[in-house]
Amino acid sequence: MTFESLAAAIERVGNPVDLLRNSPARAHTFPVVPEFTNWRSEQRAWAESCALLDQSHHMVDLFLKGPDALTVLTGLGVNSFAGFGVGKAKQFVAVNPDGQLIGDAILFHLEEEVFDLVGHPMVIDWVLFHVERANYEVTAERDENSAVRTSGPPKFYRYELQGPKAAAVLQQATGRPLPETKFFNMADFSIASRTVRGLRHGMAGQPGFELFGPWEEGEAVLDALLAAGQDHGLVRAGAKAYSTANLESGWVPAPIPAIFDDAPLLNEYREWLPAVAIGAIGGSVDSSDISDYYLTPYDIGYDRNIKFDHEFVGRAALEELAKNPPRTKVTLVWNDDDVTAAMGSLLGDGPGAKYFDLPKIRYALHQEDQVLLNGEQIGISLDCGYIANERAMVSLATIAKEHAAPGTEVVVVWGEQPNSAKPQVEEHRLWEIRATVAPVPYVQFARTDYRSR
Incomplete structure (x- = not known):
């Protein structure tokens, strides 16, 4: 396939709005079974009992390793990294120099100098661009989602247990009381004689854990979770139900990345970024000015993530915007x-x-x-x-x-x-x-x- 940069695609079409408005790219798909039963019952499970959702295939992982890994992330994220030790995670949010949103992802601190950034490609691309353009002492390994990965399985399996019975299912699968785990902190579990890492959080606004580990161990862990879930009304949720979980919790999954302005950094980024990395615009907003589609972190509830305790791209603009977000x-x-x-x-x-x-x-x-x-x-x-x-x-x-x-x-x-x-x-x-x-x-x-x- 011939490489076409985003910059070249915009020049060919004439402007970014026409490019994105008429793009054949479809909405993000979850490359797992659409329904195990029916999506209505699967939605009800995370409210009434426990839903098991397979997260192994639909997100991109960017593994960063090295002495400068935290430096890269700190320089791009609006978040504070004070006290961000091993075993913690956070919703990483990045903006452009004008404080407009690039995207967000979940950042896992796996080991000393080892991080895993998991999410849609928008923010993954932005971070990888900065890693490659500067002389950082850091290595980056990208694991694409299963819809576009050219060969082999994911590096990690990821299973989400959601709902009021999630803790009971996990306790039965591990055979011991669950450790006290704070929100967005990780703990290690033993399931089917495999060590499983678990992040305490919830996709649908319900109690839950995201469990992950090496792909080759995933089937054994899944079998153990399904067996434990038989006593607690566990329901496997497919792609259709899973795609709606954010509507209950309030997370906006795919804001348009604000990368089309005429700034030196963004010009360079568009030359680097493949045109196919950008999705389509849909809906009744009908402006020829791409900036009318942009969002800021304040627009979609990331106020609590922003901390002005470090230097990062877009800080000055966000400090001004923070005075009165519209x-x-x-x-x-x-x-x-x-x-x-x-x-x-x-x-x-x-x-x-x-x-x-x-x-x-x-x-x-x-x-x-x-x-x-x-x-x-x-x-x-x-x-x-x-x-x-x-x-x-x-x-x-x-x-x-x-x-x-x-x-x-x-x-x-x-x-x-x-x-x-x-x-x-x-x-x-x-x-x-x-x-x-x-x-x-x-x-x-x-x-x-x-x-x-």
Whole structure:
């Protein structure tokens, strides 16, 4: 395959919006079984008993090793690294020189001078670019997700146990009481006579552990977890259910990376970055200015991650923005009648509304739909889908702070105008769907008990 840089692709097309709006790249897929039973029951499992989700295949790992590994990460992450010792993890967030979001990932501190950055490619690419362009004493090993890996299995298996019975399943699988483990800290377990590392956290706003270890040991560990789960109502969750877990916990998975501005560092980055690394824009936001699609960490709830106790790319811009961030993250609960009408428009004469591919209705990697109040755009609706546990269609959104009070009535514009050349976009018409502003996370347990820990 001939290499084309992102810079060359933009020059060929004319501007980044046209490139991304018409890209054939599809929304991120989870290369695991779509459903083991059905996605409604699998969603219910993490609220009522325990769901087992296979994370082995859909994220990229970037292993950094060496004396300068922490230096690289500290210089790019908005996070504080004070006290970030072995056995800890954090949600690593990176921005461009103007303080606009590049992306986020989970950073594991595995051993002294050994780190694993796990997430979507946006922030992985950004970190790897900086490793390769400077004379750091660090080695980088990239393990692609299984959808694009050219050969062989992943380096690690990863299994997520989620739900009120997750601790009971893990305790039975290990045969001993669980150690006290703080949120986003790791502990070692013995399962099926294999040493398993476990990160204490939750994908769906429920109690849980992410368990990982060498790929060749994964099948034995999985068998032991399934056997232990028989007594606790464990349900295996497939790709469809898993893709919606973030709607309950409030994590926005794929913001568009703010890498298109005319700055020397970003110009160099676009020359380095393959064009195929960038996903498509979808949704009713319809501006020819790519910056209108950008987000900041404050827009999507990363306020708590930002610490000005070190130098990092974008620090000065974020310090200024911190004085009065204009937008904040919310959940939008879509109106039942309007959703029903949109889905019903598929019947009879058309064109109707853009198709809802339940349960995750996002159809592009970077979904951005207009949020209106009295006909004026006040924000952007991002990741969207159906939560069976709440029997609601919702989206995660960022809107102007003055309109973010729970109960505020807004409108989400669903669809694209004009229809783009993306193959997943059929002939349709824009559809206005009323929505109500709600807290984020939307699920009360995640807002109260889970978050308070």
